[in-house]
Amino acid sequence: MRLSTLFSLANLPIPDFDREIDSITAQAQSAGEHSLFFCLRGAKTDGHLFAREASLRGAVVVCETPCGVPDEIIVNDTHEAYALLCAALYENPQQSIRLFAVTGTNGKTSVATTVYEILRKSGISAGLFATTGARWGTKEAALSLTTPQPFDFYRILSEMKEDGVTHVVMEASSHALDQKRLFGLQFSVAVFTNLTQDHFDYHENMVQYFCAKKKLFSMAEQAVICVDDPYGKELSESLTIPVKTVSRTGSPADYRIVSCQNDSRGVTFHVIDNAQTEHELHFGIIGDFSAENALCAVLVCTAAGISFEQAAALLQTIDTIPGRCEQIKNRLGITVLCDYAHTPDGIRNVIAAARTVTQKQLILVFGCGGDRDKTKRPLMGEAACDADFVVITSDNPRHEPPGHIMREIIQGMRPDVCYLALRDRAAAIRYALCRATPGDTVVIAGKGHEKAQDIAGKRFCFDERKLIRHLLRVMEENQHC
Numbered sequence: 001m002r003l004s005t006l007f008s009l010a011n012l013p014i015p016d017f018d019r020e021i022d023s024i025t026a027q028a029q030s031a032g033e034h035s036l037f038f039c040l041r042g043a044k045t046d047g048h049l050f051a052r053e054a055s056l057r058g059a060v061v062v063c064e065t066p067c068g069v070p071d072e073i074i075v076n077d078t079h080e081a082y083a084l085l086c087a088a089l090y091e092n093p094q095q096s097i098r099l100f101a102v103t104g105t106n107g108k109t110s111v112a113t114t115v116y117e118i119l120r121k122s123g124i125s126a127g128l129f130a131t132t133g134a135r136w137g138t139k140e141a142a143l144s145l146t147t148p149q150p151f152d153f154y155r156i157l158s159e160m161k162e163d164g165v166t167h168v169v170m171e172a173s174s175h176a177l178d179q180k181r182l183f184g185l186q187f188s189v190a191v192f193t194n195l196t197q198d199h200f201d202y203h204e205n206m207v208q209y210f211c212a213k214k215k216l217f218s219m220a221e222q223a224v225i226c227v228d229d230p231y232g233k234e235l236s237e238s239l240t241i242p243v244k245t246v247s248r249t250g251s252p253a254d255y256r257i258v259s260c261q262n263d264s265r266g267v268t269f270h271v272i273d274n275a276q277t278e279h280e281l282h283f284g285i286i287g288d289f290s291a292e293n294a295l296c297a298v299l300v301c302t303a304a305g306i307s308f309e310q311a312a313a314l315l316q317t318i319d320t321i322p323g324r325c326e327q328i329k330n331r332l333g334i335t336v337l338c339d340y341a342h343t344p345d346g347i348r349n350v351i352a353a354a355r356t357v358t359q360k361q362l363i364l365v366f367g368c369g370g371d372r373d374k375t376k377r378p379l380m381g382e383a384a385c386d387a388d389f390v391v392i393t394s395d396n397p398r399h400e401p402p403g404h405i406m407r408e409i410i411q412g413m414r415p416d417v418c419y420l421a422l423r424d425r426a427a428a429i430r431y432a433l434c435r436a437t438p439g440d441t442v443v444i445a446g447k448g449h450e451k452a453q454d455i456a457g458k459r460f461c462f463d464e465r466k467l468i469r470h471l472l473r474v475m476e477e478n479q480h481c
């Protein structure tokens with residue numbers, strides 16, 4: 001595409017020179033003869049420092065301050081221009097697709113996947129961008145980020161459009177909102193699930209974390225907001241767009257969950273709407289929080305033109321979200337849940353959910369990621385004390401020593417709680433499963449759908465669900481350990 005066409009499609013002033021452009025990048029080392037290189041100011045360094053390198057590779061450079069290279073274009077905000085020009089390169093696929101987004105600390109993948117499944121099952125040609133990957137029709141694409149960088153996002157979105165997708169639901173991470181990866185998009189509905197501690201390695205405090213999340217709602221026509229935490233309540237009161245509020249702990253709301261019953265088939269719950277009509281819903285994922293996620297998903301679908309009743313009926317047919325309170329069936333009489341809880345609130349919630357289906361002991365296996373929020377480690381240790389026995393292990397230690405991370409978790413644990421620390425995650429899972437007796441539940445948290453363990457910057461194959469299934473099969477064959 002010509003540079004002039006690209007800028008014109010992005011509604012940006014047309015540069016005074018023209019060139020053929022076929023790719024866009026923010027990584028100087030990937031720039032080439034026909035690429036546009038964006039100088040982004042990041043957390044670690046400033047992309048402007050790499051303008052010369054990109055230019056020597058033949059790229060046109062887009063910057064905020066002059067870099068003194070030939071063929072440079074100066075814009076006010078390179079993050080914004082980056083998103084707009086990536087959209088333009090793919091001929092603005094978002095203009096013919098209805099978009100829905102979910103933000104919040106926990107529950108984004110769960111809500112987004114549920115919306116996707118309901119839309120799909122109702123006959124709508126839908127697409128999904130989530131931590132678990134992108135999906136549409138019979139296709140899938142792996143994503144390295146929950147909310148992809150603009151170039152990857154528009155590349156996949158345009159493929160979805162070519163394949164006839166009309167509705168797309170996605171997760172909006174706080175990192176993405178802060179870095180304006182979604183700049184220029186307009187969402188039919190934005191959802192807020194909750195806000196509790198996470199990512200303090202990136203956001204300085206809860207106020208800044210909340211500010212990043214709030215940005216999504218300036219890009220939305222309608223909102224669905226859980227008002228049980230003070231941030232949701234404040235957000236709902238600050239917006240001028242139509243808002244549907246949701247609660248499950250008695251806070252006043254348009255849709256109130258008034259009872260939840262969990263059993264091995266999931267959660268059955270009652271909702272009273274703002275016309276005081278009561279509805280009974282069922283969702284195949286256990287946990288009171290799952291009822292809240294499910295209700296948010298149903299409300300998003302009503303904005304897509306599906307009736308509440310139809311959305312609720314389709315909800316009943318969903319029994320799995322990969323790695324989210326996913327039950328791994330076995331003939332040993334133990335309940336095994338593979339889950340993605342990786343925050344103090346997530347750990348507390350998944351234990352509470354698992355309790356509702358546990359007759360005897362509840363065993364938890366978990367760890368904390370390296371090179372990420374260190375302050376959540378003792379808090380996750382403290383939350384883990386709600387289990388009867390805890391196996392502390394590794395969860396993507398990245399560049400940190402696993403033993404050091406495990407010690408930080410243990411610092412938050414009550415001295416009366418029984419635990420074992422086993423650095424090798426496969427050994428930790430094996431130990432927990434072997435320890436369990438009929439009537440017990442084993443919750444394995446933090447990695448869910450993930451297929452690798454990141455140790456010292458190297459990614460080792462580690463498909464947790466496959467490993468659990470294998471161990472359970474061996475145990476079934478032996479009926480003892």
Ligand SMILES: CC(=O)N[C@H]1[C@@H](OP(=O)(O)OP(=O)(O)OC[C@H]2O[C@@H](n3ccc(=O)[nH]c3=O)[C@H](O)[C@@H]2O)O[C@H](CO)[C@@H](O)[C@@H]1O[C@H](C)C(=O)N[C@@H](C)C(=O)N[C@H](CCC(=O)O)C(=O)O
Binds near residue numbers: 026044046
């Ligand atoms: C914390 C974070 O989000 N970092 C992202 C950010 O990096 P950064 O701001 O540190 O960038 P930087 O290293 O300072 O570099 C600034 C610029 O110089 C460029 N550069 C830098 C060095 C070089 O040699 N050459 C070069 O061109 C970089 O490409 C970049 O454009 O910008 C980079 C490029 O645009 C991203 O790759 C990087 O994501 C990293 C890989 C990442 O892991 N992000 C995670 C934490 C993330 O975004 N997670 C959320 C989900 C979180 C959740 O679960 O809620 C997500 O949406 O996935």
Ligand SMILES: Nc1ncnc2c1ncn2[C@@H]1O[C@H](COP(=O)(O)OP(=O)(O)OP(=O)(O)O)[C@@H](O)[C@H]1O
Binds near residue numbers: 290323340345346
């Ligand atoms: N509404 C909720 N409130 C609290 N905890 C939840 C909620 N929904 C899910 N969880 C817990 O958090 C875990 C992660 O859920 P999910 O993957 O949906 O969150 P996410 O926001 O997408 O996370 P990420 O930031 O990694 O993308 C689940 O496995 C479950 O244990």
Ligand SMILES: N[C@H](CCC[C@H](N)C(=O)O)C(=O)O
Binds near residue numbers: 131370
């Ligand atoms: N998407 C989240 C969850 C990571 C969960 C855990 N497996 C880890 O690696 O810390 C993040 O990037 O912070």
Ligand SMILES: [Mg+2]
Binds near residue numbers: 108
């Ligand atoms: Mg997610």
